[in-house]
Amino acid sequence: MAQIRSITDINEKIQKGEAVVVTAEEVISLVEEYGAEETARRVDVVTTGTFGPMCSSGAFLNLGHPTPRMRMSKVYLNGVNAYGGIAAVDVFLGATEIPDTDPANQNYPGSFNYGGAHVIEDLVAGKQVFLEASSYGTDCYPRQKLEAWIKLEDINEAYLFNPRNCYQNYNVAVNLSDRTIYTYMGILKPRLGNANYCSAGQLSPLLNDPLYRTVGVGTKLFLGGDIGYVSWYGTQHNPCGARGENDVPRTPAGTLALIGDLKKMKSKWLRGVSYLGYGVTLQVGVGLPIPVLDVDVLRHAAVKDGDIVAQVVDYSESYPQGIGGSLGEVTYAQLKSGSITVQGKEIPTAPLSSYPKAKEIAETLKQWIIAGDFTLTEPVASLPSADSGKKSKPLKASK
Amino acid sequence: MVRRKLVLRFPASAVENPFVYTLAKEYNVVANILKANINPRKEGRLVVELYAEEKDYEAAIDFLQSRGVTILPLAQQIVWVEENCTQCGACTGICPTGALWIKRPEMTVSFDGEKCIVCEHCLKACPARAVEARYLSGE
Numbered sequence: 001m002a003q004i005r006s007i008t009d010i011n012e013k014i015q016k017g018e019a020v021v022v023t024a025e026e027v028i029s030l031v032e033e034y035g036a037e038e039t040a041r042r043v044d045v046v047t048t049g050t051f052g053p054m055c056s057s058g059a060f061l062n063l064g065h066p067t068p069r070m071r072m073s074k075v076y077l078n079g080v081n082a083y084g085g086i087a088a089v090d091v092f093l094g095a096t097e098i099p100d101t102d103p104a105n106q107n108y109p110g111s112f113n114y115g116g117a118h119v120i121e122d123l124v125a126g127k128q129v130f131l132e133a134s135s136y137g138t139d140c141y142p143r144q145k146l147e148a149w150i151k152l153e154d155i156n157e158a159y160l161f162n163p164r165n166c167y168q169n170y171n172v173a174v175n176l177s178d179r180t181i182y183t184y185m186g187i188l189k190p191r192l193g194n195a196n197y198c199s200a201g202q203l204s205p206l207l208n209d210p211l212y213r214t215v216g217v218g219t220k221l222f223l224g225g226d227i228g229y230v231s232w233y234g235t236q237h238n239p240c241g242a243r244g245e246n247d248v249p250r251t252p253a254g255t256l257a258l259i260g261d262l263k264k265m266k267s268k269w270l271r272g273v274s275y276l277g278y279g280v281t282l283q284v285g286v287g288l289p290i291p292v293l294d295v296d297v298l299r300h301a302a303v304k305d306g307d308i309v310a311q312v313v314d315y316s317e318s319y320p321q322g323i324g325g326s327l328g329e330v331t332y333a334q335l336k337s338g339s340i341t342v343q344g345k346e347i348p349t350a351p352l353s354s355y356p357k358a359k360e361i362a363e364t365l366k367q368w369i370i371a372g373d374f375t376l377t378e379p380v381a382s383l384p385s386a387d388s389g390k391k392s393k394p395l396k397a398s399k
Numbered sequence: 400m401v402r403r404k405l406v407l408r409f410p411a412s413a414v415e416n417p418f419v420y421t422l423a424k425e426y427n428v429v430a431n432i433l434k435a436n437i438n439p440r441k442e443g444r445l446v447v448e449l450y451a452e453e454k455d456y457e458a459a460i461d462f463l464q465s466r467g468v469t470i471l472p473l474a475q476q477i478v479w480v481e482e483n484c485t486q487c488g489a490c491t492g493i494c495p496t497g498a499l500w501i502k503r504p505e506m507t508v509s510f511d512g513e514k515c516i517v518c519e520h521c522l523k524a525c526p527a528r529a530v531e532a533r534y535l536s537g538e
Contacts, residue, residue, distance in 0.1 A: 051485070053526065111523060186489045187524050194492040271485050273526035283485055283526070336506060350492025352526075355506035357486050 023362040040298035049361030052353030056164030070143035095282035109277025117282035118272030125267040168206030168254035177316035182277020200358035201332030205288035216379025222287030225269035228260025305332035404473035409443035426459040479510035483529035493524040
């Protein structure tokens with residue numbers, strides 16, 4: 001495939017204010033009008049976006065040393081435990097952590113009104129958060145107890161570090177059983193009462209670069225309203241599953257581990273959310289720029305909802321029991337129409353990932369690039385792709 | 400037939416009377432309780448949908464008022480707080496009447512209070528807690 005331009009060429013154009021940038025939605029109609037080759041010659045960058053629940057998210061915080069000094073083994077922020085099993089006054093606040101006092105599903109289905117994700121949102125919104133820390137004392141760290149009100153600006157370092165974001169495609173969840181079930185895919189009514197899906201489809205970052213041709217370790221992107229980076233491939237990154245002729249995975253596939261400065265992010269793009277009967281998670285906004293290096297990159301970035309398929313999976317038995325299997329394939333165009341047909345029954349669909357917010361992110365990133373505020377990066381290392389042989393292994397329980 | 404959604408306020412002195420039973424038995428009124436806050440010897444509040452023949456409905460309203468029950472119309476009791484909404488759409492799969500709905504092709508979430516039956520399923524189905532129940536009508 002003949003290269004049309006390099007990332008260096010694109011950055012030169014960005015700096016001159018001459019780069020042509022379109023969103024992954026806009027590029028679809030351009031390709032329909034001018035064809036892929038002509039569009040690839042005209043367009044330098046395609047921007048994508050997604051704003052959905054991403055459980056595998058959290059923040060590393062350095063809380064600063066009090067006097068006398070303290071190790072901080074056990075740390076709570078607004079009653080939510082932050083992991084302190086690293087160096088003194090460093091903690092990791094996980095998005096799905098809930099207060100020890102939360103009854104969880106003892107009062108089924110639990111509400112999960114507050115958790116780590118909400119603490120992250122509150123910190124980013126500039127709110128005061130109550131810190132409680134305890135520790136065993138040492139000669140170097142004698143203090144054993146501490147309470148303080150802190151704000152994000154008081155914390156030395158705060159960075160979001162999400163081990164698994166931006167799932168490349170996801171299941172469509174349904175319920176075949178006779179009772180309502182409460183899942184990370186939302187509330188599922190009995191006997192195929194509804195279907196929930198969770199992807200921005202044609203705007204979703206990795207669905208627009210299905211073979212990770214341009215995205216890699218070090219790629220700069222939109223994260224939580226500011227700049228972030230791909231730090232690694234995400235956990236459960238599974239590039240070797242079934243793909244369509246357009247190279248787009250038909251099942252949940254690639255993921256990204258992302259990192260970025262929490263202090264610069266905006267609470268609009270990092271929202272703590274509660275899933276009834278399941279728990280707390282963080283709604284994260286991510287936007288990936290795709291440099292149009294050649295016609296293939298452009299063709300991939302122009303994928304449309306009608307050409308992306310997802311598997312309909314039963315979350316009452318098949319998923320929780322790890323049985324596997326699909327009740328059928330549907331396209332994102334069908335999902336977005338408001339109903340799909342499963343086992344001969346027409347059922348209503350609802351998204352969990354916001355399409356209008358995904359579009360806003362893609363548009364924002366586009367404006368940053370057009371204004372010369374955001375340049376593109378060459379990946380430092382590539383992500384394992386469809387030819388890597390990488391597999392996800394199940395865990396064998398001994399008991 | 401008449402179908403009305405109302406907020407009934409019971410004085411503390413009347414709260415222990417079996418009003419819903421009387422509505423059904425004496426006035427042929429179907430009372431569908433949407434939300435109730437009734438405690439012994441305290442002012443009570445019932446959000447209710449009444450369904451009856453016009454003349455039965457009117458007789459029932461007269462009966463309730465004669466017993467000191469304040470009757471308020473129920474208008475926009477579920478409040479969709481748009482600025483808290485993350486526009487995900489999870490509520491739309493749960494809302495039984497399409498009051499919370501998605502405008503296509505934009506995929507934006509909207510709320511149509513006219514269609515809302517105050518079932519309150521959305522309150523906890525909304526991950527961002529952007530839907531609130533407010534019973535302030537006429538007060």
